[in-house]
Amino acid sequence: MNEAWRYFLLFFGASLVANILLIRFIALCPFFGVSTSLETSLGMSISVIFVMTMATSVSWIAWNYVLKPLGVGEFLYIPSFILIIASLVQFVEMVIKKTSPPLYRAMGIYLPLITTNCAVLAAATESVKPGFFTKLNVPYHYGFPEALVYTIGVAAGFSLVLILFAAMRERLELAPIPKFFRGVPIAFITAALFSLAFMGFAGMFNL
Amino acid sequence: MDWSLVWKAVISLAGFGILLGAILAVASRRFHVETDPKVAEILDALPGSNCGACGLPGCEAAAEAVARGDAPVNVCRAGGPDVTLAVGRIMGLEVEAGVAQVAHIHCRGGRSLSPPVAFYQGVSSCRAAHMLGGGKACPFGCLGLQDCADVCPVSAIAFDEEGISRVNVRRCTGCGLCADVCPRDLIEMVPSTARVFVRCRSQYTGKKATAVCKVACIGCRRCEKACPADAIHVQDGFASIDYEKCTNCGDCAAVCPTDSIQVWVGREGHPEGGEFVVPEKKKRPRKEGGGREKPEAREEAPPREGGEPS
Numbered sequence: 001m002n003e004a005w006r007y008f009l010l011f012f013g014a015s016l017v018a019n020i021l022l023i024r025f026i027a028l029c030p031f032f033g034v035s036t037s038l039e040t041s042l043g044m045s046i047s048v049i050f051v052m053t054m055a056t057s058v059s060w061i062a063w064n065y066v067l068k069p070l071g072v073g074e075f076l077y078i079p080s081f082i083l084i085i086a087s088l089v090q091f092v093e094m095v096i097k098k099t100s101p102p103l104y105r106a107m108g109i110y111l112p113l114i115t116t117n118c119a120v121l122a123a124a125t126e127s128v129k130p131g132f133f134t135k136l137n138v139p140y141h142y143g144f145p146e147a148l149v150y151t152i153g154v155a156a157g158f159s160l161v162l163i164l165f166a167a168m169r170e171r172l173e174l175a176p177i178p179k180f181f182r183g184v185p186i187a188f189i190t191a192a193l194f195s196l197a198f199m200g201f202a203g204m205f206n207l
Numbered sequence: 208m209d210w211s212l213v214w215k216a217v218i219s220l221a222g223f224g225i226l227l228g229a230i231l232a233v234a235s236r237r238f239h240v241e242t243d244p245k246v247a248e249i250l251d252a253l254p255g256s257n258c259g260a261c262g263l264p265g266c267e268a269a270a271e272a273v274a275r276g277d278a279p280v281n282v283c284r285a286g287g288p289d290v291t292l293a294v295g296r297i298m299g300l301e302v303e304a305g306v307a308q309v310a311h312i313h314c315r316g317g318r319s320l321s322p323p324v325a326f327y328q329g330v331s332s333c334r335a336a337h338m339l340g341g342g343k344a345c346p347f348g349c350l351g352l353q354d355c356a357d358v359c360p361v362s363a364i365a366f367d368e369e370g371i372s373r374v375n376v377r378r379c380t381g382c383g384l385c386a387d388v389c390p391r392d393l394i395e396m397v398p399s400t401a402r403v404f405v406r407c408r409s410q411y412t413g414k415k416a417t418a419v420c421k422v423a424c425i426g427c428r429r430c431e432k433a434c435p436a437d438a439i440h441v442q443d444g445f446a447s448i449d450y451e452k453c454t455n456c457g458d459c460a461a462v463c464p465t466d467s468i469q470v471w472v473g474r475e476g477h478p479e480g481g482e483f484v485v486p487e488k489k490k491r492p493r494k495e496g497g498g499r500e501k502p503e504a505r506e507e508a509p510p511r512e513g514g515e516p517s
Contacts, residue, residue, distance in 0.1 A: 066222075098238035
């Protein structure tokens with residue numbers, strides 16, 4: 001398997017085959033909370049892609065140069081990553097507020113929301129301790145470029161599903177739905193059907 | 208036990224903490240953004256429910272607009288006079304406080320009182336249903352498709368089993384969003400001191416009105432004659448009260464033949480803050496002169512329990 005093909009597989013697998021929302025059911029809170037309108041879901045998606053990429057880069061460095069050499073990573077990775085990611089998001093928020101007010105207005109309200117979003121933590125954890133993809137022909141230990149590609153894949157999958165789902169929910173608002181299913185219940189049912197459809201991607205890999 | 212591992216764990220986590228804390232401390236200096244301290248103060252004074260009734264995207268935007276001078280100090284309709292006073296104090300302005308307002312819905316003809324004449328099956332919205340006539344016998348009555356409840360930022364409007372919306376005066380902030388959205392113009396913003404309400408806006412009079420709804424205002428003008436303060440007048444077929452003149456005596460409710468005028472009685476323990484009652488009817492309304500004391504209230508005939516938002 002050549003290098004480019006492997007990166008493609010990693011990206012494809014992370015975004016669609018093991019979609020973080022519909023296959024692994026991580027980060028369902030923003031999935032249902034922010035998907036009520038297309039506009040907010042777009043803002044959220046951009047922020048998640050941005051934060052996830054940064055968080056994973058920093059976490060990967062912390063793992064490979066501090067936690068792993070000290071031999072404490074196995075039990076300390078979750079508290080450390082939460083600490084790192086939360087501080088990073090705060091830092092990024094400050095920098096954006098100072099340097100680019102328009103970007104802050106577009107992204108600012110979502111940044112505190114995803115401080116320690118479970119999807120961000122999951123991507124950071126998976127990039128240093130790949131669990132889901134050990135069955136694929138990728139090495140157990142991701143190098144830095146692989147970790148990046150993997151994270152961007154996860155974030156892209158998150159954004160894709162969030163935006164598609166928001167578009168669906170905007171239509172559901174006006175659909176004649178029985179009273180007791182209006183709002184979140186019908187959204188859950190739709191998400192379940194959506195998830196079934198995404199299971200079709202699982203067959204695309206020859207494990 | 209391997210103590211070195213414990214030390215390593217403590218040192219690495221503490222190291223992360225100190226390092227990141229230092230970075231954030233430096234960054235907060237380095238990237239400090241000067242903001243108007245008034246914005247934070249005004250934001251504290253605003254209700255913070257982000258209802259959007261002011262036309263600005265949320266309370267923070269409203270606070271910024273007021274601090275900049277782009278919005279008046281009474282920008283917050285929902286907050287009422289208290290908030291206006293507080294914001295005015297922050298901005299250093301003398302403000303005359305008005306009276307807080309609450310929403311009142313001018314219809315009580317539910318399904319059993321004004322039965323449907325057609326079955327509406329379109330988009331579930333009063334504004335859509337109104338364009339097609341709505342299906343209700345009374346063409347002026349509440350359609351019960353909850354546009355007002357959907358738009359209410361504080362969930363103060365609930366619908367009873369009759370399909371009529373009711374306002375929880377404890378929660379209502381008086382923002383007026385529901386009054387803007389009602390296609391039949393049934394919601395009026397009234398002073399929170401008002402106690403007597405005409406609960407109908409049917410433009411039909413006499414028999415035509417009672418044919419479509421048993422509790423309609425028939426435009427008989429008995430209330431006009433009973434009112435000692437000249438506050439109630441029949442116009443366009445229904446009575447309406449001028450709350451600048453109304454003294455809350457309830458004489459109009461006592462003479463109303465269809466009980467469409469009712470008195471709101473605040474009750475401490477009631478989930479909606481009170482309920483409508485019909486004062487005892489006067490058999491001969493114009494025999495005795497007085498009648499200024501509040502008539503003794505009796506419970507209204509149809510049951511009015513429940514009513515928490517579904």
